[in-house]
Amino acid sequence: MNRWPTPARAQEYMQQFFISRDGAVWRLFGRKRQLMDEAALMESVESTASRAAAIEDVDRLVLDIRAGRIEVFVLADSTGELLRIYIL
Known part of the structure; x- marks a missing residue:
């Protein structure tokens, strides 16, 4: 039995x-600031380029x-958890 959620069920667990x-x-x-900090610590060019694209x-x-x-948009926080944000 698979204990991990399938992609369809993963939507149910999203905050x-x-x-x-x-x-x-x-x-x-705040997320942009985190991405910039992570990019500053990266040493590989590919990782830095992917962070620049995310920024x-x-x-x-x-x-x-x-x-x-x-x-409405979905945002991944610094831990990789997906958050669904509804704008009022």
Whole structure:
């Protein structure tokens, strides 16, 4: 018997948050800061490049949230746990 959740069941275990637009932007700025700190500690070029791409994705997401184009998004925190964020 498989004890690990399947991808379909993994959605059931995802934490969900309902926050304001400003709260979502601040949460993303915090994640961006974590990614920048992780990139500064990386030694390999590939890892640094992937962190740079993730930082660009966060920046794009911030712009979309501020413009009101996004109401729900999924964010991985520093531990890799997925969070579903609903913008009020």
